[in-house]
Amino acid sequence: MSAQLFHSWDISEVSIVGLKNVHYLDKVRDFAKLVETGEALKIDSEVDRVYLDTSGPVEIHDMRLKRKIIVEKKVCFHGGVESLDGEGKANGGFWR
Numbered sequence: 654m655s656a657q658l659f660h661s662w663d664i665s666e667v668s669i670v671g672l673k674n675v676h677y678l679d680k681v682r683d684f685a686k687l688v689e690t691g692e693a694l695k696i697d698s699e700v701d702r703v704y705l706d707t708s709g710p711v712e713i714h715d716m717r718l719k720r721k722i723i724v725e726k727k728v729c730f731h732g733g734v735e736s737l738d739g740e741g742k743a744n745g746g747f748w749r
Contacts, residue, residue, distance in 0.1 A: 657724070659713060659722060661715055661717070661718070662715070662717040662718055663717045664696045665695075665696070665697065666715065666716040666717040667695075667696060667713065667714065667715050667716070667717075668693040668694065668695050668713075668714045668716075669693065669694040669696075669711060669712070669713055669714075670692065670693050670694075670711070670712045670714065671707075671709055671710055671711035671712055672689040672694055672704060672707070672711060673689055673690070673691065673692055674688060674689065674690075675688070675689050675704050675705065675706065675707055676688050676689075676704075676705045676706065677689060677702045677703060677704045677705060678702065678703040678705070679701070679702055680701040680702065680703065681699055681700065681701050681702075689704070693714075707726065710723050710724060710725045711723075711724045711725075712724075
């Protein structure tokens with residue numbers, strides 16, 4: 654699992670959309686399993702969550718920086734070493 658960090662000028666002017674009805678583990682509350690209920694998540698206290706099984710894109714709306722960031726899941730597959738030739742190439746190109 655990896656985490657992506659995004660810069661915000663003022664977190665109180667940021668909302669996150671696309672997590673309604675998604676289960677999450679709340680690390681601040683000793684990994685309690687909860688469900689996001691709001692249409693938009695606003696950060697107004699300490700937050701450290703792991704969202705489980707997101708199905709669609711998540712949008713970060715930053716009003717101060719006047720931007721919207723859309724985060725989508727991407728699935729990558731690595732066929733393993735056996736799919737590479739002796740030079741680390743797969744299908745005529747480098748695998749990395």
